[in-house]
Amino acid sequence: MTTDILADLRWRELLHQSTDEAELAKLLAAPQSAYVGFDPTAESLHVGHMMGLMTLRRFQNAGHRAIALVGGATGMVGDPSGKSQERNLLSVDDLNANVAAIKEQMGRFLDFEGDSGARLVNNYDWMSRFSYLDFLRDIGKHFPVNVMMTKDSVKRRLEGSDAGISYTEFSYMLLQAYDFAYLFEHHDCRLQLGGSDQWGNITAGIDLVRRMHGQHLHGATWPLLTKSDGEKMGKTASGAVWLSAQKTSPYQFYQYWVNVADADAGKCLRSLTELPHEEIEALDQSRAEAPQQRQSQKRLAQWITQLVHGEPGLRAAEQATQVFFGQPIENLSDAELTEIFSDVPSQTLAKDRLGGDGLSLLDAFVEAGLVKSKGEARRRVKEGGAYVNNHKRTDFEQRLTAADLASETVMVLRSGKKKYALLRFEG
RNA sequence: GGGGGGUUAUCCGAGUGGUCAAAGGAGUCAGACUGUAAAUCUGAUGGCGCACGCCUACGCAGGUUCGAAUCCUGCACCCCCCA
Structure with a gap:
């Protein structure tokens, strides 16, 4: 029931680093659990999380069990990887709210239904019960500080003269390492996946389990998705x-x-x-x-x-x-326009402003917030960049009446190629 | 404490009595081109019933003058040099 997921990942150039590939392939011949961690730093996931979600989805589709771990606990500490500065810590309430929202969104990528469905776990559930002393005694003793110091994420911060690193962030690695150990113990999870910046944290977990249980777990990373101009995707x-x-x-x-x-x-x-x-x-x-x-x-x-x-x-x-992109706006209803232009700012004006001589074209653009002054509106019309319902208007003395409505109560103004605003006439 | 320089529109930066709403550049906006791209080219770029008009603007407050961003006085902030 499993397909050759490694081959697919390789073809898609999604394998950056991994533990011994031959061993990993052997492991994946049977259904396994694989986990990816997500930081609940916001109330919604964003494009940057999609790599992880898609990777889990691929494993699920290939017949494995996907485990999405939200870092309710680790989010409180902050991962120093890839960050040049100490991060702000989130409150427990914020974290819980974020975790709840994120769960919901993950459902679009992963199937959580049934016995073999994906699992969602929150490391706060087990970390919060750990006492500091227990953690130091049971987990901390497996971490040689001299090894921790050599991890890139830590090294960068120690060398970077101005930023430094707090004890809290320094300890982050132990938390994530323990997550892996916990998932191994309770979910028989032997594979952790992450972005290439997570490699150090992943290997820390593998090391920990080897020391605690003498078991060899696996990890793999995908390359960070960046744009050709060097900017971050998303x-x-x-x-x-x-x-x-x-x-x-x-x-x-x-x-x-x-x-x-x-x-x-x-x-x-x-x-x-x-x-x-x-x-x-x-x-x-x-x-x-x-x-x-x-x-x-x-x-x-x-x-x-x-x-x-x-x-x-x-x-x-x-x-x-x-x-x-230019389709004329006609034969659409208020409801359809509202739906289509839901992103677009709108202003509501009294309906009687269309009566009599009507509303001046220039005023309409000012009211809609597309221009800051009538002078600017005049300029826009002269330049040929003023549109009503996607029809160019070139006469700046023109006045708009009810005949210019696109639907029952809505008029669609556009400045330039794609800057839109709606005027609603009510009352 | 003494001496010198500076403060201009979104930013940088010219401008030393009228022709200055203020050169130039950047940015921004629009137009052409185009692939809803990049580059390029063109134009616009304080407000107002904008073709010659009025108002507001050159650190702040006063003053000189028919007239000031430009001269004078005071104040604030910044920079440099000497002690």
């Missing part, structure tokens, strides 16, 4: 791209993937989708021969949006895309 000018529809709408989410650079598209298709190898190779070819069609980006956006936001979310994103 960041936009306005912040992270979240998996929560409240924080990042399906349309914005979809657009993020549509706009992935050509140079990054292949990598994303491989690491974040489950598209078959042949299809990905065909897209590689399409990208080389007809990049302007951007088939890779469209397929990528489609696949990922559907996974994260479901079929309805994908449909909404695709419909919004149509409208946002």
Whole structure:
């Protein structure tokens, strides 16, 4: 019932480091449990978590048991890996709220149903019961400090003259190592996965279990997903791209993937989708021969949006895309417009402002917040960058009346190529 | 304590009595081009019923003058040199 997951991961370039591959392959010949840790630092997961989620999903699909560990305890301490500064600690209440929200989102990637379903564990559940003395005696004694000092995550902080590292963060490694030991003891979990920055923490866990139980566990990492320009994946000018529809709408989410650079598209298709190898190779070819069609980006956006936001979310994103890129806005209802433009700022005005001579075009743009002054509005019209319901308006003395409504009460204003705002007329 | 320099629009930075809403650059915005990309090119860039008009702006407060970002006085902050 297991497929050759290692081969698939290798093909997708998702194997960065691992413990002995031959041993690992032998282990995975039978169903195993594999775990990935997630930091509950926010109330929603974001694109940066998708590698871990997808990796677990691949293991689950290959017939293994996926264990998602949320770091309720470790989140209170903070992982020094990849960080140049001591992090702010979260309160218990914040953490619990985050964990609850994150659980919900993981359901889109993993099947938690049934006896063989994925498991979600929170290390707070076992760590919080540990007394400091017990932990030092039972766990701490297995950690030679001289070895800990040589780990990259610690070394960097010791060498970095200004930051330093607190005892708390220094101890982080022990907590994560113990997680692995705990999961081994209680869930017979012998494999930990993580991003390449987690290698040190993973090996710490393996070492710990070897010392405590004389057992050899396994670990593997995926390469950190970065963009060709060196930036982190999943960041936009306005912040992270979240998996929560409240924080990042399906349309914005979809657009993020549509706009992935050509140079990054292949990598994303491989690491974040489950598209078959042949299809990905065909897209590689399409990208080389007809990049302007951007088939890779469209397929990528489609696949990922559907996974994260479901079929309805994908449909909404695709419909919004149509409208946002110039389709005339007619024959749509208030409800449809509201749905499509849910990301767009809107202002509500009294309906009678459309009566009589109507509302001046310039005032409408100012009211909608698209421009800061009438002077700027005038400029925009002169430049040919002012649209009402996706129709260009060139006469800045024009006045808008009820005839200019796109639907019952909504008017869609646009400044430039894609900056939209809605005016609702009520009363 | 003494001497010198500075403070200009979103930022950098010119401007030393009128022709200064203030050169130039960056940024931003728009347009063309394009693949919802990058690069490039063009234009705009204090407000106002904006074609010649008015208002607000050159650290702050006063003053000289027909007229000040520009001169004078005081104040605040910053930098440098000497003690």
